Amino acid sequence: MTAPSRPPFGVLLVNLGTPEAPTAKAVRNYLAEFLWDKRVVDVPRPLWWLILHGIILRFRPGRVAKGYASIWTDDGSPLMAISKKQQQALKQQLAAAYGQDIPVALAMTYGQPTMEQAGRELRQAGVENMLVLPLYPQFSSSTTAAVYDRLASGLKACPHLPQTRWVNEYHQHPGYIQALANSVKEYWAEHGQGDKLLMSFHGIPQRYEDRGDPYPSQCRATAKALAAALQLNDDQWYCAFQSRFGREEWVKPYTDFTLKEWGGAGVQRVDVISPAFSADCLETLEELEEENRENFIEAGGHQYHYIPCLNDRDDHIQMMVDLVKEHTKGWD
Ligand SMILES: C=CC1=C(C)c2cc3[nH]c(cc4nc(cc5[nH]c(cc1n2)c(C)c5CCC(=O)O)C(CCC(=O)O)=C4C)c(C)c3C=C
Ligand SMILES: [Fe+2]
Numbered sequence: 553m554t555a556p557s558r559p560p561f562g563v564l565l566v567n568l569g570t571p572e573a574p575t576a577k578a579v580r581n582y583l584a585e586f587l588w589d590k591r592v593v594d595v596p597r598p599l600w601w602l603i604l605h606g607i608i609l610r611f612r613p614g615r616v617a618k619g620y621a622s623i624w625t626d627d628g629s630p631l632m633a634i635s636k637k638q639q640q641a642l643k644q645q646l647a648a649a650y651g652q653d654i655p656v657a658l659a660m661t662y663g664q665p666t667m668e669q670a671g672r673e674l675r676q677a678g679v680e681n682m683l684v685l686p687l688y689p690q691f692s693s694s695t696t697a698a699v700y701d702r703l704a705s706g707l708k709a710c711p712h713l714p715q716t717r718w719v720n721e722y723h724q725h726p727g728y729i730q731a732l733a734n735s736v737k738e739y740w741a742e743h744g745q746g747d748k749l750l751m752s753f754h755g756i757p758q759r760y761e762d763r764g765d766p767y768p769s770q771c772r773a774t775a776k777a778l779a780a781a782l783q784l785n786d787d788q789w790y791c792a793f794q795s796r797f798g799r800e801e802w803v804k805p806y807t808d809f810t811l812k813e814w815g816g817a818g819v820q821r822v823d824v825i826s827p828a829f830s831a832d833c834l835e836t837l838e839e840l841e842e843e844n845r846e847n848f849i850e851a852g853g854h855q856y857h858y859i860p861c862l863n864d865r866d867d868h869i870q871m872m873v874d875l876v877k878e879h880t881k882g883w884d
């Protein structure tokens with residue numbers, strides 16, 4: 553009997569993390585870990601500890617849990633359920649592309665599965681070369697860099713470091729732009745085309761951009777590339793930022809203000825897509841699908857269409873296979 557051969561490399565897929573249940577307690581645990589990360593909120597300690605534990609974690613979890621309850625599925629939080637589907641689909645498409653099993657593990661920056669769990673899984677599969685693929689198309693210090701920190705701290709206990717490479721961002725990758733364009737075109741073929749396509753990205757504080765975070769400019773570049781792929785005129789599309797948190801200024805223009813303004817200005821129908829997210833989540837299914845629909849309709853708009861994230865679409869997973877091939881040269 554021959555020993556099973558080592559895989560040439562393994563892939564670590566990473567996303568943000570999500571609560572274990574749509575309850576105030578689970579949301580509190582999730583937010584306590586997430587919002588304590590200095591990459592996410594940089595307010596000096598111990599002041600931030602007092603604000604987080606004294607105010608935010610007392611009131612926010614109950615309200616946010618209701619939002620999660622409205623989108624929860626039989627398979628749990630959408631972000632987790634979709635991430636698992638992406639993991640399985642990527643494994644299948646990599647096996648087809650390489651003619652052998654390529655291990656793919658899933659980790660979350662906050663909560664489960666941890667970097668340590670995913671790392672052990674890859675190690676047990678014999679992985680010595682690891683490609684880290686954070687599922688954030690645009691690089692931000694608050695997301696992608698946080699993955700680096702967590703992985704580095706998870707590897708502290710590892711006696712045998714794998715060779716590691718990273719996918720920093722893929723905000724203008726031709727396969728990514730093409731998959732976005734395909735999804736919009738398919739949506740329009742079925743539902744017709746609106747007056748405007750709003751590309752709504754998760755925001756970050758303006759201060760983070762001012763000190764060099766490239767995320768907003770990468771979002772604007774993604775939006776421009778998608779508009780070009782769809783051959784839209786300048787008045788047919790717009791790029792805005794959602795999900796503000798706290799009182800300080802975040803990158804503008806704001807999605808909710810834009811939709812209120814459009815609703816009042818007689819825009820009849822708007823189509824909304826959210827290219828900062830590789831998987832549908834609270835910020836798309838609740839904030840965009842529900843809250844912002846209300847903002848537009850209450851201001852006088854008529855039709856509001858939300859176009860889903862790329863999730864486990866074939867062309868999205870194929871783009872991940874291309875990213876893997878491009879970043880593992882010499883390992884295969
Ligand atoms: C407090 C500051 C925050 C920054 C900066 C931030 C950046 C950022 N986040 C994502 C992706 C996601 N964020 C999600 C939820 C979420 N984000 C924040 C705060 C910041 N995000 C909070 C407090 C929450 C939780 C919900 C709430 O309390 O309002 C999610 C959804 C998770 C889910 O379970 O579905 C994603 C995904 C990006 C891409 C980003 C910057 C580039
Ligand atoms: Fe966020």
Ligand SMILES: [Fe+2]
Nearest residue numbers: 795834835839
């Ligand atoms: Fe939100």
